[in-house]
Amino acid sequence: MAKLNSLGFDRAPEDTRVLVAMSGGVDSSVVAAQLKSEGYDVVGVTLQLYDHGAALAKKGACCAGRDIHDARRVAEVMNFPHYVLDYENKFRESVIDEFADAYLAGATPIPCIRCNERVKFRDLLETAKDLDADCMATGHYIQRKMGAGGAELHQAADPTRDQSYFLFSTTQDQLDYLRFPLGHLKSKEETRALAAKYGLSVADKPDSQDICFVPNGSYAAVIEKLRPDAAQPGEIVHLDGRVMGSHKGVIHYTIGQRRGLGIGGGEPLYVVKLDAEKKQVIVGPKTALATRNVPIKEVNWIGPGRFEDAPEGGWPIRVKVRSTRPPKDAILRPTGPNTGNVELFLAEEGVAPGQACVFYGLDDTRVLGGGWITRPEVLAA
Template sequence: MISTRDMNVPATGNGEAPPVPSDAAFNSLGIAKAPADTRVVVAMSGGVDSSVTAAVLVEQGYEVIGITLQLYDYGGGRARPGACCAGEDVYDARQVAERLSIPHYVLDYQSRFRAEVIDDFADAYLRGETPIPCIRCNQTVKFRDLLATARDLGAEVLATGHYVRREIGPAGPELHRAADPARDQSYFLFTTTKAQLDPLRFPLGAMASKSATRDLAQRFGLAVAEKPDSQDICFVPDGDYAAVIDKLRPDAVLPGDIVDLGGAVLGRHDGISRYTIGQRRGLGVGGGDALYVVRLEPESRRVVVGPRAALARTRVALYGVNWLGEGDLPKAGFACAVKLRSAQEPVAAVLHGGPEGTAEVVLEEPEHGVAPGQACVFYDGTRVMGGGWIRGAD
């Protein structure tokens, strides 16, 4: 299973534009300038969300510049509706920009996307992890590189079509879950730093629902209004990530044994990269009680399976922690709620900060299916307090 499948679920709601704050000194993006004097770069993927983001800001009178990142190219004109940033989508983004009469540029980020996102994705699977390339992409090409380019272009703001809210708190900008919990993408943005949050804006975070966004797209006359949502990882056709890894690392995907907790061989597999912690289906070892993937052992190439009870974990070790709360990452224990995968509702936990960006999260109740490589994101109510990458769990 790929976690980002859960990013887009059908939503309902009425179509209203995001509310515009009325404070006269600041425009709707919180900049003390007239909209016409505020240069805004919108990251346009060619999809409905970022297209509506651009249209809303154009309507509000901002100087909007559309930038589309060309992240990969399968060549051969392969049509992939519902995936972002390939040729079709660059074309769609350009059509929307044309419709809105805004300047639009395409940046070739293929080599850095390959190096920072795709290679990392393949290597993580080979290490027995379950990576989330969408977060890596946000962390690197979008909020580091594109943000730097937006600054170089003299833009005050980089706006994206993510469903997440940026609110001003007593100590500065805060990241919050989207108004529509079904659309919330905050899990995928946990690596956003405080410094990055400053110039970032997410105009759709306040939208009631995706259908409200589509209604706006209709009202703006955007051709992408009916375009299907992105369903998969953009560079993984048809959700077949195993095929992508086979292609990227043809010599690294090797067969091995499926064993039980005691080490007894139950069957064979075609490569640990085809499995993820907590997976039940497709093990090919039938009979008896339901078995789950409990552990992946890259060195011995073993897939260890066991009963559901063997998946229970209460202590989760994190690295690469990003803290969005005030001050430094709390060492003493910070009560919060955490999400250990994108589709999950936050659960109660206590966070203990460690050295060098590490942390330990102690769960109030055991969780089943905590997979290394996934993200653990911390919440305080609707506010995102940060998060980290899961190294392992006990």
Template sequence: MLNSLGFAKPPAETRVVVAMSGGVDSSVTAALLKDEGYDVVGITLQLYDYGAALRKGACCAGQDIYDAATVAERIGIPHYVLDYESRFKDQVIEEFADSYARGETPIPCVRCNQTVKFRDLLATARDLGAEALATGHYVQRRLGPHGPELVRGADAGRDQSYFLFATTSDQLDFLRFPLGHLSKPETRDLAQRYGLSVHDKPDSQDICFVPDGDYASIVKRLRPEAAEPGEIVDLAGQVVGKHQGVIHYTIGQRRGLGLGAEVSGGEPLFVIRLEPNRRRVVVGPRSALGRDIVHLKDVNWLGGPETDVACTVKLRSAQAPAPARLTRNADGSGTLHLAAPQHGIAPGQAAVFYDGDRVLGGGWISGTGLSDAVEAA
């Protein structure tokens, strides 16, 4: 008979490492598993140290390490803090800055899951003799005919599958997500039941290493060239304004352009593309944003052997899935053909593929285009 994590042994003989960020979700994950009798070890990663500049409530800040240790003591499990600061800087923060300097719109949370957490921490968990690494993500794992599958969280409003698209099949075999079937209110109720001090701790809203959400100041410090001023031009190349650095803009952006009605003729203007090498921001009407071809790189595939497959795709985390057809190539690249043009598709973001509630994989957006049919319309 299998235990709740899928192992043919009693929970007490099953060691599980829990990634404890100091928030309510990972704390409840540890408490649930301990309550079921598992041999639980809590690990918190120190990812950065900006001292007084850190926002209280940011993931893995000093307060969060203290909160994780307090929860571990409360539920009676060993707890360790690992210094991953240099890894986080190299693999997440530096890549974040590089991406903005290239005129992209990065998602550092995905990079963190892809590298520091689900690669490095997972290896550490194995070194500790664990048979699973559990996290507090709102996503589900189920066994399919060909092995474990990644599935959206039961609570659509909390689903975090978009941010876990880069999880590999080997990693998914080792990972467990005990909260995937719960809603956030149910998780907070459990935290109160277990007497956890973090039961009412607010969720972190912004990128964890960016104080007050001011990502531009981080990028400016690391890549000052990305903050150099330049021109705002229309689709014909006519200069219509000035900007203070391409890092302040993303494709699809409307606000903050500082262009008067006399420039736009009364029609709202949007960022159509960024040209960082020329330090230019190109603007135009919303109609110029529509794209139905999406080029991808570094595709992670969790589906079957097909290289051409119908699916739905999310092009931003808060966007509803849209019908598409995916073509995958042997070199890890791919092309999405959307059933209808989408607006504001930005390089550096992720395209995540679904078959119903199952995650088929995802890739990084490297560019966009228009099909002949749409361009002729």
């Protein structure tokens, strides 16, 4: 049997073309530089996702003008071709518009997942194939491992950098084509050391913290710019029906929020539900944030077998309902071809519609897929 190269192909690196999605940050820059140093036929591509001169753009955010410049410099230093593709219209249609609409509907969307799903791993991946690339590599911290049934998705070796929550919608076909060369690294320091080794100017570049088109993390400001009539005033209502005060727009609130409600006095109250139709922010005690039943839609299953063919009683799994929380034991029961209900063994607080519920194996690091949370059942106060 022929010896496989580091990307899993039975040919020399120089006979293997790989498109590297380059954001201009240290992670994707290291991926491109490392693959080029190993002799691969590297093609770098950076996506222009929005108008860099617009107020939405944030200096230093992903794919801003500076980042395109940084990606181009890495390509020059390492001597491989680099292209910038204008994906502004695709990004607005596939990501930004839905982000705005979801917020107006009282949900808490995660545009980074939609960007991976609908732009990078769909449109860009097709571009990679058009360029006759054998695979596409990214700087995501997640591992692709070969199992008995083919390519599997696994959490990163460094749990503090793991990005599996944001990649749950990766399909099996996409996974067969994708590569994640940084997933096995134990720390970000290792990545920066590699950047220094290759003489990259981005070796000490800070990580971007915000969503690329949301300056300073102010979601409401972006929504008001995209949808000028978005901020409709309404009432702040207690779960028991009492009107506690007024607000200037549902878009200014998130599930689990306590500070900034402006209703003062008495017991601590939290946002437990947003009713965009009635323009109501519903509040209650912290206990009302807890739920054990999480309905989900748009399920993507990359686990063993078919999602609908769950064992009797459901799929025993672990789930994340927030990117920053560790996986918790649960049972996943399909309710349709791509819908289901997750029953958590222990109640979780602040489960919000629009967030992702990501599935993991019980005893390993394998990512089994995930779905989007719809209206969860809120426990009575």
